[in-house]
Amino acid sequence: MHFNHRHILITGASGGIGAALAQALAREGASLLLHGRNPDALNDLAGQCLHLGAQEVQICCADLAIATGREQLVACVSRGFPRLDTLINNAGISRFQLFDQQPPEQIEQLITTNITAPILLTRALIAPLLNSDGEAPVILNIGSAFGSIGFPGYSTYCASKGAIRLFSEALAREFSDTALRVQYLAPRATRTHINSDNANAMTAATGSAIDSPERVARAALKLLRSGRAQAAVGWPEKLLVRLNGLRPELISRVLGKQLGKIKTFANQP
Numbered sequence: 001m002h003f004n005h006r007h008i009l010i011t012g013a014s015g016g017i018g019a020a021l022a023q024a025l026a027r028e029g030a031s032l033l034l035h036g037r038n039p040d041a042l043n044d045l046a047g048q049c050l051h052l053g054a055q056e057v058q059i060c061c062a063d064l065a066i067a068t069g070r071e072q073l074v075a076c077v078s079r080g081f082p083r084l085d086t087l088i089n090n091a092g093i094s095r096f097q098l099f100d101q102q103p104p105e106q107i108e109q110l111i112t113t114n115i116t117a118p119i120l121l122t123r124a125l126i127a128p129l130l131n132s133d134g135e136a137p138v139i140l141n142i143g144s145a146f147g148s149i150g151f152p153g154y155s156t157y158c159a160s161k162g163a164i165r166l167f168s169e170a171l172a173r174e175f176s177d178t179a180l181r182v183q184y185l186a187p188r189a190t191r192t193h194i195n196s197d198n199a200n201a202m203t204a205a206t207g208s209a210i211d212s213p214e215r216v217a218r219a220a221l222k223l224l225r226s227g228r229a230q231a232a233v234g235w236p237e238k239l240l241v242r243l244n245g246l247r248p249e250l251i252s253r254v255l256g257k258q259l260g261k262i263k264t265f266a267n268q269p
């Protein structure tokens with residue numbers, strides 16, 4: 001895949017992984033529509049992307065957790081970025097906290113941001129993507145290793161990423177008789193602001209690796225180039241995901257041994 005002919009929308013481009021993705025695609029000469037909620041961060045990033053070699057960069061500010069925000073982003077595409085051929089659903093939020101302590105309104109916000117928003121945005125943009133007369137259309141959904149492994153303290157986040165994993169798989173199969181390709185990338189823990197101090201402390205205490213956003217961006221470009229349906233970032237997570245599918249009780253045993261430690265960090269009454 002050559003990115004220099006592509007017109008790519010990245011949601012959540014102002015965040016850690018989104019910005020690294022934007023920079024990596026800019027180096028390849030792509031045309032970019034950068035979405036986020038913070039206009040200053042987006043303007044800074046747009047300047048960097050132009051400097052790095054992007055053909056064209058536009059920005060669009062919108063809150064995807066509300067219908068009018070999603071409509072705003074769709075309007076940005078139809079008004080200013082009509083040659084869209086690649087949608088990267090990357091915006092998301094996380095919450096590391098014991099389930100019975102999570103405020104219901106924050107659970108709802110997470111489900112809306114991580115599931116409802118990307119699915120409805122995809123629904124709104126699928127016709128323009130299918131009708132794009134340039135490059136073959138692509139949708140890349142950014143999931144998580146936690147979309148395949150239920151992890152204590154991350155119940156609602158795991159639910160949201162598991163939903164996006166199956167959404168991606170079903171959509172890829174439904175559109176496999178068209179030019180549209182649907183892909184899913186599952187990063188493991190990555191150093192960005194999405195993770196709270198407690199989440200970072202738990203990751204360190206359990207000896208889990210943490211990637212740079214640039215590593216995730218490289219994996220995303222590799223996946224886009226490969227055309228494969230899905231990919232995960234990092235060992236041993238790739239293996240653990242497979243093992244969890246085959247023998248979930250083995251992963252339950254491993255996590256059971258670490259449960260006390262995990263709960264110490266997830267306990268935030």
Ligand SMILES: NC(=O)c1ccc[n+]([C@@H]2O[C@H](COP(=O)([O-])OP(=O)(O)OC[C@H]3O[C@@H](n4cnc5c(N)ncnc54)[C@H](OP(=O)(O)O)[C@@H]3O)[C@@H](O)[C@H]2O)c1
Pocket residue numbers: 011012013014015016017018035036037038062063064065066089090091092093094113142143144145186187188189190191192193194195
């Ligand atoms: N970091 C990790 O450990 C990790 C691991 C696996 C998967 N992921 C996934 O990677 C993706 C990117 O996360 P990140 O780590 O880069 O996090 P991040 O640095 O916090 O960035 C999240 C991005 O999503 C945007 N966003 C959040 N809520 C939004 C809303 N209601 N409307 C519009 N935009 C919204 C944020 O915009 P604002 O800047 O305006 O808040 C920001 O641009 C997420 O889907 C996440 O689940 C992350």
